Amino acid sequence: MIGLFAAAGLTLGAIVVSPQQPLEHRTQIEHASGAIDAEYRGIVTLDARQIGHPAPGGRAATLRCEWNADMAVEREARHANGSLLSRSIDGSKALTLTRAGWCNAHRSDVAQHFAERSDELRSRLVATAEADRAVLIAQVERQLAMAGE
Template structure:
């Protein structure tokens, strides 16, 4: 008798899910955002730089669902990256923006499906807001030299 085919593939007595790899990477989703504002002195005048940090979490489903009575190897691994957007505005109308970030801010794994673990992972990341702020401030500090160089180029370009 031929195997059944009704949305599922039947091979002998073993039913298989439609061919879907359980090692799926999902798109990164923002979990939390923080702002940091700093004022820099520049030869063109005072410049306010606003750094907006968004924690982006990427989930990856690994393992397999086991038949009844056997231990499942299904896990959701995740990692959080910090994506930063800087908007700087000077007193003479100079504006500069830049996007950059830091990968591997946090990482972890949870048993089971990623869809059921998303809320708990988001809560775990949110509980580390102080660490996120520390990383955001450090990245903002590292950006001061590139920002000053960019402002110098812009200032020279307007001939002021």
């Protein structure tokens, strides 16, 4: 029965990884109506998927675990007029890793591996913030137009 689940791919659930430093990025955007202070917080989760199956003695096993580190980003921005603009940006596969064997056997090693790659995750957070700039400015302008400012 386990071989059936393993061959189909078994998701073991997500665990939250705590990089050595929190994934946060702050920036200020100048706008004609005033400065916008934005804070981006990256939330990293690990997802494991068991693939393949163990083999009886003397045969090669195909059992391996695929790990994905996904990052969702929460943005809170405050405009100079005091208004708060929040946004959740869906997570994307930031980093991947494959290990031979059972997923549970590598859980702590894999968490450490992704924690050591926190610079790559931080770079993704900064890139997400830069990509969000136009959306944030559009939100501010829409809010100002609705307020008649």
